Amino acid sequence: MExxxxxxxxxxxxxxxxxxxxxxEPFMPSLGTGNPVSIDGILTLPPTDSPVPAVIITHGCGGxxxxxxxxxxxxxxxGYATLLxxxxxxxxxxxxxxxxxxxxxxxxxxxxxxxxxxxxxxxxIDGSRIAIMGLxxxxxxxxxxxxxxxxxxxxxxxxxxxxxxxxxTCFIELENDHLVSGAPIRIFHGTEDDWTPxxxxxxxxxxxxxxxxxxxxxxxxxxxHAFDDATSGVVSGHLDARSPRGCSFIESEGRIxxxxxxxxxxxxxxxxxxxxxxxxxxEARATARSNLAVLLADVFDER
Numbered sequence: 001m002e003x004x005x006x007x008x009x010x011x012x013x014x015x016x017x018x019x020x021x022x023x024x025e026p027f028m029p030s031l032g033t034g035n036p037v038s039i040d041g042i043l044t045l046p047p048t049d050s051p052v053p054a055v056i057i058t059h060g061c062g063g064x065x066x067x068x069x070x071x072x073x074x075x076x077x078x079g080y081a082t083l084l085x086x087x088x089x090x091x092x093x094x095x096x097x098x099x100x101x102x103x104x105x106x107x108x109x110x111x112x113x114x115x116x117x118x119x120x121x122x123x124x125i126d127g128s129r130i131a132i133m134g135l136x137x138x139x140x141x142x143x144x145x146x147x148x149x150x151x152x153x154x155x156x157x158x159x160x161x162x163x164x165x166x167x168x169t170c171f172i173e174l175e176n177d178h179l180v181s182g183a184p185i186r187i188f189h190g191t192e193d194d195w196t197p198x199x200x201x202x203x204x205x206x207x208x209x210x211x212x213x214x215x216x217x218x219x220x221x222x223x224x225h226a227f228d229d230a231t232s233g234v235v236s237g238h239l240d241a242r243s244p245r246g247c248s249f250i251e252s253e254g255r256i257x258x259x260x261x262x263x264x265x266x267x268x269x270x271x272x273x274x275x276x277x278x279x280x281x282x283e284a285r286a287t288a289r290s291n292l293a294v295l296l297a298d299v300f301d302e303r
């Protein structure tokens with residue numbers, strides 16, 4: 001392979017599958033039930049003369065934005081490659097924050113596994129050291145991709161780490177969610193997040209920790225949702241966005257249920273609230289960058 005003297009960025013087409021249904025209904029449909037879909041990715045490589053570790057980045061409910069792009073730049077500075085996956089563009093979706101659009105969340109899991117496959121075909125990537133990192137909605141993908149049954153169902157290989165920023169999933173308790181690949185699971189979360197409250201993720205970490213899972217959470221005092229997005233205001237509101245802050249959904253017999261009603265859970269569940277806040281926190285962002293650099297160095301054995 002030719003050495004790369006400077007950072008390079010390329011567009012990449014990823015062949016994935018669009019699974020039927022909405023949110024998690026049906027839950028974990030088979031690959032054969034979906035339709036082929038092409039999604040876009042942005043591959044960024046740091047200067048290197050040998051294969052480097054890499055991080056797949058999967059975005060929030062509003063699609064690829066400033067937070068995701070900011071992390072691409074930072075991770076390149078750390079000496080690692082990134083593949084920023086756009087799961088919405090190829091599906092004709094702009095946002096799912098309002099709960100109106102149709103997408104099966106396990107389709108996004110398939111995207112992540114296929115993105116990793118594409119990564120491994122690149123000679124500049126060390127295919128044995130690929131981590132996944134997701135923000136908010138993408139944080140769900142980062143966490144759920146740790147479960148061995150998702151790997152097996154969707155022909156995925158294990159990631160080196162599962163990194164979730166303020167994930168929109170800790171309010172869902174999956175059956176046997178402690179049966180994971182064994183790679184480190186880490187959550188980065190602001191204590192004042194009212195979109196995906198930290199208390200839900202503390203419970204998730206505690207539950208998995210009791211099963212000897214390598215899981216942990218970095219907490220940033222006073223920080224809101226999207227505290228890492230330097231392109232947003234210090235404090236902003238999204239009056240129409242749906243929040244699961246009052247929810248505690250469970251998986252039962254292959255479905256995600258609202259235990260208050262026994263019905264399939266969703267944006268229409270009475271626990272779902274409307275209106276959230278978010279905002280950039282420079283101090284929390286800087287601390288999170290330091291935490292992430294140490295974590296990736298440990299995971300990739302770079303220290």
